[in-house]
Amino acid sequence: MISLCLQCCPLDLTATGELVDLICDLEPEKRPDTEFFLCYRRDCPEPALVRAFEERAKRKFGRYKAFMARNFATGHAEGCNALAMSAFMEMSILHAQGICQNEAFLLFEPDCVPMLSDWLDVLSAEWERAKGLGKEAVGHWHQMHSPDHLHLNGNAIFRTDFYNRHPTLHGGPGLQGWDFWHRSAYIALSCDSNYVFQLYGCPTITYEQLEGVLKNGVRPALLHGVKDASARQHIRQKFLACVSA
Secondary structure (H helix, E strand, C coil): EEEEEEEHHHHHHHHHHHHHHHHHHHHCCCCEEEEEEECCCCCCCHHHHHHHHHHHCCEEEEEEEEEECCCCCCCCCCHHHHHHHHHHHHHHHHHCCCCCCCCEEEEECCCCCCCCHHHHHHHHHHHHHHHHCCCCCEEEEEEECCCCEEEECCEEEEECCHHCCCCCCCCCCCCCCEEEHHHHHHHHEEEEECEEEEEEECCCCCCHHHHCCCCCCEEEEEEEECCCHHHHHHCCCCCHHHHHH
């Protein structure tokens, strides 16, 4: 089983709360051996954010923790780079401390959404496949049409001790994302998955459009890139409407 590590900055507070609620509501029962972590930037409203996250996560996850990012920057892409580096660092530390007991984790942002009711099991199986291939990460290979720009999008599954093994593969220049800056190294260490997909910079999506999303004919388990609340609302309608009624 993989762990979850969601990143949050002040611009993402509403989306973060909605996504955490959706993830928890999708689980029919509590997962005692599954972990949910939140890495938040220090300019977030800390006490309220931590309390809200842990109250939500404890309903369905056996282990959970919200932690402040060790690095701080703002803007794109520097703020994203610092937050992601902090998440990688913290997951390695949590693993060494025995708090994180899974060997891999999904690093993801609030503009992601689960697409299958059993998305965690599907992504955990994808990690096992990647591990069997000798890889240390698995996710969506973006810009496959352009060899010079091919990279693993940062919303992906990584070994929990990835930072310890590759301490130089984090961060990047202020105007370029870490996943693109280190693209050659990450491609060598990873494999593409049909179960992780990206609609880059998608402002919104209809229910019908979301239902039609496929990657190589396969329904993804995780979709990244829809910038408003529409994807979360549609997935809630699809899987949880009858539960809420």
